[in-house]
Amino acid sequence: MDAPDALDASNAVDHADASDDGAPGSSSLAFASRPGRDEPEWLSLIRLEALDLSEPGSDSLSELLRRTRPDAVLHLAGLNAAGPSWADPSGYLDLNLMGTVRLLEAVRASGHPCRIVVAGSMLGGSADGPPPVKPLHPYALSKAMQAQAALGWHALYGLDVLVAIPSNLVGPGPSAGLSRLLARYAAACERTAAQAGNSAEAPPASDPSLPGRSDAADPSLPGRSDAVADLAPSAAAETQAPPPFRLSSATEARDFLDVRDAMTGYETLLERGAAGRSYAMASGRMTPLGELAELYRELAAVPLPMEIGGSTAASPEPIDASALRALGWAPRIPLRQSAQDTLEDCRAAGSA
Template sequence: MHIDPVTETPKILITGANGFTGQHACIYFAEAGYKVYALVRGNSSLSHENIQLVRGDLTDREALRKIAAGLQPDFVLHLAGQNAVDTSWIKPVETLEANLLGTAYLLDALRTESSQSKILVVGSILSSDPADIDSFIHPYGLSKTMQTLFAQVYSSLFTLHVVIANPSNLIGPGHSAGVCTILAKRIAQMEVGLEEPKLSVYNLLAIRDFLDVRDAITAYDMLLKKGKVQTTYSVTSGHPVTLKEVTDIFQNISGVSFEVTSEIEEKESFCSISPVDLQQLGWSRAFSLQQSLLDILDFQRKNRDDKRI
């Protein structure tokens, strides 16, 4: 691993820096003393003395090579990709391009220009068993499965220092398209009379494993430092909940009483995945689900639109 011999300041390249997780990650590593190179495609609101914006696109192979050669990062946190299940049905090929080919181009650039880098490829807990065709339920899961399989095999073939992280549903303050943020935004509107006190959830009995994005980033930090190469780690809370439990918590912490309706109420089968391998490295959660939801709601209150949704 290369460390600047003069400053000994670790350098980290973060892809997808403008995304929900990416913005949290850039600030976290900048405040931890890293020199952060934030890969973005356009403009960015990221601002910190330890953050340097790097403009580029993961589909531009030559640009990636120049970036890898110029930066020689000690660490790479690969967050970029197309992460919406619904979008994957509309744009399946584009989803594969973003998640599989983008990863392939990045790893190949690092192979030729910065092979000493420790790389964390962030996949998804929605990845499936490649040998079980029936386990694939959407193009997004296919793309993330192919992404992580490629990363594992490619790192083995070319002796790259790649670790895989498969996170569950990440939540927390900030601009997210996740269900918890959507609910919190509506509740924040309700609290000031800008929205009728009614919430509609498609299936209240749907089960999800929610993990605070800030806990996920401390896990990523630990995996970059201690994670075993060519190993996959589950980054989860290990405590799945129904969406009804989520709306109940919001009801308790909000300043308004609201009605909750559901189009269907069907129990789902859900296999809880424990982060035991991560915990053995010394990681633990700092944020309970209730605290995460409170922080999300507070963020939405501070960024509330003064008009009806």
């Protein structure tokens, strides 16, 4: 599942277009509640099934559809980090494009009426137009072609399929996006300060394995092609002062949407969306990256040292979510609450 915070951010695993925690070629449905948290009633109804959409001709998907006869499918599976796509373009095209085609064909072959919502990406452009002539990276190309294929199966075969195009998703739950990196950095700085306060010795010098050492722009964003390294600190580094968090630019802007609002958007499309069309999903507000960083500075219990780069990468064009809003959907969670919940999640998760 390419979107971890599905249904309930405290109990779901993964973000749409935010991280690719699974191995290439794999797609698994996984929900897991954290110890000590109340489990919602619906969690007992979840049955986990592992499927591989990269296997041509596999019978596992067809068998699952035959057994379950689903009324709806929310397709979030795939690879979704831009940086690694440069090294494995064929793998991204195979899973994101052909994996979607395999799903569509399996649903069509089942003969059971089923609505399918495919989660696209704003980086792939509008699904209503042709794929971008100059895609930002192979990931963007794979998502553009995925959306075209989804709508094509409606036009060619009358399949009940539509495409959701979310903006940059934020909020609690695993992610390789900038908001999560800032939250992890803030939590690491707080732990370091707490450790230093409980120690008679001054903390050692900075360790490059701590959060903030990598250039911390979201690798899935326009103008970025480098992957963000694993920023989780080792246990031995807990008392070492993190180096300044390096932000590529303070002026580049993004539309940040809480992943929980995205889930209500997917639900709205499953219930009321029109087949054969795409729906943008966004907060409607472009936020400079510097403003997001300053928000975490305000929320953190300790100072957060930062270095601001001079990237000249252009901000993406705002996307129009009026079609989805016309169906009764509207984002409810402000960015400050998303950041607060993400920071609390990182504090609770320790070095996660």
